[in-house]
Amino acid sequence: MEDKAESDEDWNYQFLEELVEDVEENQNIRQCIECGKCIGECPASKISDFNIRRIIRKVLRGDKSVLKDSDIWYCFLCERCKRVCPKKGVNIPLLILNLRNESFKKGYGPRYNDLTKYVEMAEKFLTNGTVLEDPLDGSLSPERIEELNEICNFARIKYVFKASEASKAHKKKNLNKKRVKK
Amino acid sequence: MEINNLAIDLEEIEKRYENPLDFFRGKKLCLFKACLEKYFPGVRFGIQDFLEELGMEVIICQNQSCCSGTFFQRNLITRAQFAAINERNINEINHQADILLVSCNGCYNSLLRGRDFLKDNTVRKKTQDILNDVKEKMGGEKYLGQYDILENPKLRIIHDLDFFYLIRDELVNTLKFGLKGIKIAVHYGCHYLNLDRDKDINTYLKDKTKLEELIRLFGGVPIDYQERESCCGWGASQIVIHPDDALKVTYKKLKSAENVNACFILMPCPTCLYTLSKPEFRERMHKIFNDEVEIPTIHLNELIAILRGCEEERCITLRRKSPRFNQIYATITQE
Ligand code: SF4
Ligand code: SF4
Ligand code: SF4
Ligand code: SF4
Numbered sequence: 001m002e003d004k005a006e007s008d009e010d011w012n013y014q015f016l017e018e019l020v021e022d023v024e025e026n027q028n029i030r031q032c033i034e035c036g037k038c039i040g041e042c043p044a045s046k047i048s049d050f051n052i053r054r055i056i057r058k059v060l061r062g063d064k065s066v067l068k069d070s071d072i073w074y075c076f077l078c079e080r081c082k083r084v085c086p087k088k089g090v091n092i093p094l095l096i097l098n099l100r101n102e103s104f105k106k107g108y109g110p111r112y113n114d115l116t117k118y119v120e121m122a123e124k125f126l127t128n129g130t131v132l133e134d135p136l137d138g139s140l141s142p143e144r145i146e147e148l149n150e151i152c153n154f155a156r157i158k159y160v161f162k163a164s165e166a167s168k169a170h171k172k173k174n175l176n177k178k179r180v181k182k
Numbered sequence: 183m184e185i186n187n188l189a190i191d192l193e194e195i196e197k198r199y200e201n202p203l204d205f206f207r208g209k210k211l212c213l214f215k216a217c218l219e220k221y222f223p224g225v226r227f228g229i230q231d232f233l234e235e236l237g238m239e240v241i242i243c244q245n246q247s248c249c250s251g252t253f254f255q256r257n258l259i260t261r262a263q264f265a266a267i268n269e270r271n272i273n274e275i276n277h278q279a280d281i282l283l284v285s286c287n288g289c290y291n292s293l294l295r296g297r298d299f300l301k302d303n304t305v306r307k308k309t310q311d312i313l314n315d316v317k318e319k320m321g322g323e324k325y326l327g328q329y330d331i332l333e334n335p336k337l338r339i340i341h342d343l344d345f346f347y348l349i350r351d352e353l354v355n356t357l358k359f360g361l362k363g364i365k366i367a368v369h370y371g372c373h374y375l376n377l378d379r380d381k382d383i384n385t386y387l388k389d390k391t392k393l394e395e396l397i398r399l400f401g402g403v404p405i406d407y408q409e410r411e412s413c414c415g416w417g418a419s420q421i422v423i424h425p426d427d428a429l430k431v432t433y434k435k436l437k438s439a440e441n442v443n444a445c446f447i448l449m450p451c452p453t454c455l456y457t458l459s460k461p462e463f464r465e466r467m468h469k470i471f472n473d474e475v476e477i478p479t480i481h482l483n484e485l486i487a488i489l490r491g492c493e494e495e496r497c498i499t500l501r502r503k504s505p506r507f508n509q510i511y512a513t514i515t516q517e
Binding site: 025041043044046047048073074075076077078079080082083097100101104109110114115117118121122125129130131132134135136137140141143144146147148150151152154156157 | 215217218219220223226242244245246247248250252253254255256257258259263266267270298312313315316319320372373375376377378386387411412413417418420422423424427428430431
């Protein structure tokens with residue numbers, strides 16, 4: 001039978017601990033009873049293959065392939081699951097954010113092109129103090145803007161930008177090599 | 183260090199004040215600048231005009247920035263950076279006001295969430311380190327504690343919907359028009375409906391009905407529909423990441439309200455309003471589903487402005503005017 005009884009060895013909490021070690025709101029993820037209540041009303045499950053139970057299973061088994069799954073990018077962070085989950089101390093959207101963080105770090109996250117809108121918003125945030133052009137109440141004063149720039153450098157955007165430049169350069173080099181060969 | 187929750191205790195006010203508005207009198211009220219109010223100025227004016235007419239002291243904190251929730255939810259800033267942005271805002275506002283009113287579910291969530299993150303020692307330390315760097319960069323503070331994490335600030339935060347509901351008896355007295363039996367569907371938005379940061383567990387799990395109760399009080403008929411509790415489709419940027427998939431959620435919601443013959447959908451959040459009303463989204467849905475969705479959408483603050491008889495341009499953006507909307511406006515404001 002494929003679905004053999006679970007043995008203790010199936011579980012490996014190290015990955016989970018790395019993920020939620022300092023996340024108070026997710027201390028009880030291990031207590032997920034796989035009841036599936038969260039799936040019934042999950043918008044992401046309705047429009048994609050997203051399945052929170054499957055994601056939790058992978059996490060609780062230390063299966064890091066979950067970081068490569070496109071699933072994790074489908075969560076709406078709507079917190080519906082938190083409302084229906086019978087367990088306290090389980091915050092799925094926050095777990096998803098942590099998984100996305102790890103995925104980003106490993107280079108499986110969005111590419112620079114996927115972030116164009118956010119790059120624009122980040123630029124506006126660091127010049128106007130809001131994510132929109134010409135805000136209702138005018139922009140923040142230069143002093144306040146300086147504070148925002150000190151707090152957020154959007155290192156991740158810069159990192160993704162560099163990665164994309166590097167990969168472009170790499171592709172160009174390969175292309176040139178091919179041309180030379182011809 | 184104990185980080186307290188800044189959500190206002192609604193039950194306490196209801197218990198202690200026969201007229202809950204008295205709690206707010208003599209206090210300085212600040213309106214949080216939600217970025218998307220830019221597209222829907224009626225969301226701001228709707229509440230600002232109302233409060234000023236009641237003789238309340240209302241301010242907008244010029245030093246407040248966007249809550250940065252958008253960046254946090256897209257994994258572009260860390261919890262500590264997000265908490266630092268939030269704490270900077272709370273600190274500036276606390277310096278100038280006693281109560282912060284919030285018109286947007288996203289901002290409301292961010293304001294409470296930033297504080298929640300500070301409960302974790304590691305995040306709090308990182309946040310304070312960031313704020314210390316800011317202080318150094320700015321050459322010190324302008325007022326005492328400007329860059330400190332606040333242990334027990336006087337500031338209390340309230341969502342506009344909770345505020346209007348709390349003072350509903352006063353509110354209804356200021357209205358010039360009623361809803362004349364119009365059928366209205368409601369959308370709370372997931373970050374109001376599913377948020378537990380501001381509620382005890384019982385209130386959290388109970389059905390939310392404040393919008394329906396307000397509609398009844400204004401003389402309208404709240405009408406139930408299948409997708410009442412579903413997300414608008416924004417889904418923390420899903421509409422940007424997977425637009426065609428996310429619009430399925432949006433379409434289903436709008437269609438479901440249209441199918442029960444609701445005149446419009448009422449909501450307490452400009453971000454939901456943006457998603458549910460943006461002409462480009464409507465056009466795209468038209469293309470994908472080969473079906474036109476026409477149902478208008480209105481923010482609670484805008485509706486209150488209309489019912490109070492404010493000038494049309496002040497309560498609703500011209501961009502959103504449609505024949506169906508004009509009809510609603512004309513029906514409501516008919517003497
Ligand atoms: S937060 Fe994510 S997992 Fe939870 S119900 Fe919403 S979409 Fe589903
Ligand atoms: S509702 Fe809670 S306990 Fe049930 S499967 Fe989902 S996360 Fe696990
Ligand atoms: S909710 Fe969004 S738009 Fe509103 S202030 Fe926060 S980040 Fe800006
Ligand atoms: S319904 Fe949409 S916009 Fe409104 S709170 Fe939820 S995700 Fe945000």
